[in-house]
Amino acid sequence: MLSNRQLLVLQVIIDEFIHTAQPIGSRAISKKDEVSFSSATIRNEMADLEEMGFIEKTHSSSGRVPSEKGYRFYVDHLLSPFRLSNTDVDIISDAFAKGMIEFEQVVQKSAKVLSDLTNYTSIILGPEVFDTKLKQLQIISLSNQTAVAILVTNTGHVEHRSFSVPANIQSSDLEKLVNILNDRLVGVPIVQLHEKLSDELTHLLHKYTSDFDAAYHYLKGALFDQQSVQLYVGGKTNILMQPEFKDVEKIRSLYSIIEQEEEMAELLRSNKDGMNIMIGHENKIDAMQDCSLITATYSLGDQQMGTIALLGPTRMEYSRVISLVNMLSKQLTNTFHSWY
Structure with missing residues (x-):
């Protein structure tokens, strides 16, 4: 069980790393308004968090970065509901106000909007034809x-x-x-x-x-005798913008998986209904084990289900991204329900 101080230090480290992609040291933590204890105390708490596996030391810095265990704890216990900005809400609402009448139009637009808003790669699986x-x-x-x-x-x-x-x-x-x-x-x-x-x-x-x-x-x-996969990808090149993905081989492997529609569709189908968050090695595909994958289901009619997914680094802006995926899945469901 983590103490209140440890919870605060862990949250500050993860929040800062998500926004800066730089290892976080005790001095940076001590400057935060919500932190009132000394640098020595912070270092002690960081040592304990590292020993418990929530953070880890990098080779190039004395600072710490979150581990996969730390991210999982953060997502499960430290996230607060995120209120989307009026701009985010307006962009999503406007995307569905264009009088689109075909399934493909709606889903392709959704994939683009989600990737544009997050700078991650969006993948939407349509209900099987x-x-x-x-x-x-x-x-x-x-x-x-x-x-x-x-x-x-x-x-x-x-x-x-x-x-x-x-x-x-x-x-x-x-x-x-x-x-x-x-x-x-x-x-x-x-x-x-x-x-x-x-x-x-x-x-x-x-x-x-x-x-x-x-x-x-x-x-x-x-x-x-043929069954097509309806897979729509938005922002495939966004992954190149993330500092974690400068390794050419890593990018090539990830691109290869995204382009294998049957395998990617099977991965999305295997998730449970509702919201799912897979972090790092929780992803079954080797090429995705430096990534987080967030999925949510949407419905088309009473039983037909599709999946909306967002693929990005483990250093993902989880609170905002979860809210965006949730809103978009509800918008898709509402739109298709109004059609049928």
Whole structure:
């Protein structure tokens, strides 16, 4: 159990390090208005905090910096609710007041706003396209050999898929297929489309297409065998602005992870609902173990969930960042609830 003096010294060290990125010595702590005890007492308390693993000494300075254990204690026990400035609130509110009507527009704008406000890297995972409902389907012939399938969901997501068309499928069959699917599948959750196609539409395909097997396997491959990841990244280069990330190899590894959409999406999916804060080695991915990752879920409808995340150094401005992520997740939820 930390004493009140130790709690104060730890909080001052972390607050100062977050803002300066420089090791903090006893002299700097003694100048703080809220600190009324001597430098000798401060040094004793710092020695105890170091022995307990909350702070650590750097090689280049006699000052101390927070350890991962110190940051975790700080986040869990020392943070006070942060009141966002009117400017921050106005920027977020204005971002949602532009009359955007598509899911992608809203999420891309959110990712940019969050990265701009924090100077960290924002990552937003949209609800999987297979968790949404089909609104409209089009299949457009580009030539005798190629076509493009266009899926529009109730979330505003539009996906284009180009495919080679088997020679034994006629353009008239494609048109019939589209009419059948739009008539029977609009409003069906996309996750159920394959089952619906198999169980309820095979007799129609038999009746209205000249080659059932070709038509069925074409539809299955074109529409249901692919699942895209909806991952939106804002401020990827912001990480370069942080003094902790001057090592080229460290940056390359981090960039590589961010660009591996499937792996990053899986990481975000693995977090619990609500707010989550992973600090340093709490992150399972090696390249992110010098970082903190803050995530919060938002909802689109009653059950569909997405995740908003912010990636930055462990020396993150936690109070303000948590408030920003929380406000943005609520704004996303409110916006999508007003649509559906």
